[in-house]
Amino acid sequence: MDHLDKLESRSIHILREAYSEFNNICMLWSVGKDSTVMLWLARKAFFGHVPIPLVHIDTSYMIPEMIKHRDKLAKEWRLDMIYGQDEETLAAGETFPEGKLSHLECCGRLKTAALKNTLNGNWHRYRYNHNKDQYELDSNREPYTGVIVGARADEEGSRSKERYFSPRDRNNDWDIGDQPPEFWDQYKTDFAPGTHVRIHPLLDWTELDVWEYIQREKIPMVSLYFDQGQGKRYRSLGCAPCTEPVESTASTVDEVVAELKTGKFANIAERDGRAQDKEDGGGLEELRKDGYM
Structure with missing residues (x-):
């Protein structure tokens, strides 16, 4: 295993x-x-x-x-x-x-x-x-x-x-x-x-575990997690007025996994875009x- x-x-x-x-x-x-x-x-x-x-x-x-x-x-x-x-x-x-x-x-x-x-x-x-x-x-x-x-x-x-x-x-x-x-x-x-x-x-x-599992199992995800051509995507989802996307060009699950492996967000909390936090x-x-x- x-x-x-x-x-x-x-x-x-x-x-x-x-x-x-x-x-x-x-x-x-x-x-x-x-x-x-x-x-x-x-x-x-x-x-x-x-x-x-x-x-x-x-x-x-x-x-x-x-x-x-x-x-x-x-x-x-x-x-x-x-x-x-x-x-x-x-x-x-x-x-x-x-x-x-x-x-x-x-x-x-x-x-x-x-x-x-x-x-x-x-x-x-x-x-x-x-x-x-x-x-x-x-x-x-x-x-x-x-x-x-x-x-x-x-x-x-x-x-x-x-x-x-x-x-x-x-x-x-x-x-x-x-x-x-x-x-x-x-x-x-x-x-x-x-x-x-x-x-x-x-x-x-971990966040990477979740995305690698999504990648392996081909689990359908809401499109908000991927860049739609604006150079931004969400790492964490919540209410629209209180949640901000991150700078990212990852537009597929494979690209999100690759991005996480670079350590780009290593020092940025996953919920950093959530205002209530x-x-x-x-x-x-x-x-x-x-x-x-």
């Missing part, structure tokens, strides 16, 4: 373990490269069928290509696709793009609060109806007891403190000092009732303590 085979094998094992141990879990899909690789791994883990609902938190400010890519793959791969959002904040126009909030405050509402209330069933969920080719209000409001997330330890500082199976309290709040040890590939999955669990199958993957002092620890992805 080569390096990618070993990473793939561990991630598939964790996905199967999560599905086996937790009764009502979902998988977050941001439509970015990491969560799309995770989705691909889930298709492998369960032989082409993903038996876990996919949840997307739609801030309504996502770059339009992301939503198109989400719905295209949802149809092609027959995914159980669900989205949630902070409808009250959006209706009131209390967002950063409307000039009412800071980046962090906006993320706190449109991402963190929307995620928590979508997972616990307090707010509306919208499920894709494959027969009607449209999203409909979901009558199922049962809370998800666990969520599978495409976080990587090398992406930013707070993620390096996660475990493969990382417990939160019933409100999704994260106590960083109370994390179970994970020695010799032994994972704790027997948590107290009411514990909400985050599962991280990609925790030990800079406002939070270069990390997302406070947002993540409160439930952010």
